[in-house]
Amino acid sequence: MSVIELEDVIKRYQSGVETVEALKGVDFSADRGEMVTVIGPSGSGKSTMLNMIGLLDTPTEGHVHLDARDVTDFSEDELTEERRTGIGFVFQDFHLLPMLTAVENVELPSMWNTSVDRHDRAVELLRRVGLGDRLDHTPDQLSGGQQQRVAVARSLINEPDILLADEPTGNLDQDTGQTILEELTRLKEDENVAIVAVTHDDQMLDYTDTTVRIVDGVIQEVAQP
Template identity: 75%
Template sequence: MSVIVLESVTKRYESGAETVVALDAVDFHADRGEMVSIIGPSGSGKSTMLNMIGLLDTPTSGTVRIDDRVVSDFSEADLTEERRSGIGFVFQDFHLLPMLTAVENVELPSMWDTSVDRRDRAVDLLRRVGLGDRLTHTPDELSGGQRQRVAIARALINEPDIVLADEPTGNLDRDTGATILDELTRFTDEEDVAVVSVTHDEQLVEYADRVVELIDGVIQG
């Protein structure tokens, strides 16, 4: 069963007298253990599609399902909890808090759940990405590639079903980008998560199990 499914999802924005169709009857799915890359030119609807998958926006029409549950049936509390525990995010600009150490940044998404202590998992994840000797370093003491590894560990802290990666190699050189993609690929298998990436980077496409091309809000092919 697919962990995330979009069925005929359309998103329209009203801009004065003009209607902008960001997504037009999009069908999409991603399975656990699969890396899917969404590609397309600027303005093609990639970010809107990622927001739909990440439950950050709602469709004008169509259906979004998470584990065969219809998202439109979720309460606000359900949506918040699903985003917190079921979905991890990796961004181009890392989005680490500068005053926190690496391990504290990784723990951050779990700090609102007082029923569980995630410190051991945070340490384990950082060790698995080769940062066992950087646990107490702040972001300004880490390279760009190391910061992105921290971001990947943070995305996995709550054992999500889906990891969304928005241009995860955009600020990295090619060799460092390849290292990051190796890490994402490994965690896709080890954690059995669905990784959905939005990218302009052909290097990331090479690592994907499946590539989806989006042009003018329409999936090609």
């Protein structure tokens, strides 16, 4: 069963007097342990679609299902809780806090839940992404690839069902990007998460299970390599 599903999703935005239809009846799904890569030209609706999957935005029409539950009409507080417990985010620009160490950055999403001690999991995740010797380093003491690995570990701290990656290799050289993709491939299997990535990086297609091409708000192709 799909962990996330968009059903005939339409998203309209008001831009001045003009109505822009960013998504036009999109159907999409992803399973645990699957990596789905979303590609398409700039302005095609990739980011809007990622926002729907990540519960950061709601459809104008259509439905969003998370673990077979219709969450389309959830309140903002309910959506926030779903994001906190079930969805991890990896960004192109890492978004690490500069005053915190690697392990503190990884622990950060879990810090408001005082009933759970995630320190050991944070350490273990950093070790799994090859940063066991960088636990106490701050971001300015880490390379770009190392910072992205910290971001990947952070996205998994709350044991999410879905990991969303927005251009995860966009600020990295090709070799470092390949290392990150290898880490994501291994972690999707170890953690049994669904990974949905938006990218312009062609090398990511070598690691994906499903490629979705979207153009002008319409999914034009779904392919398995």
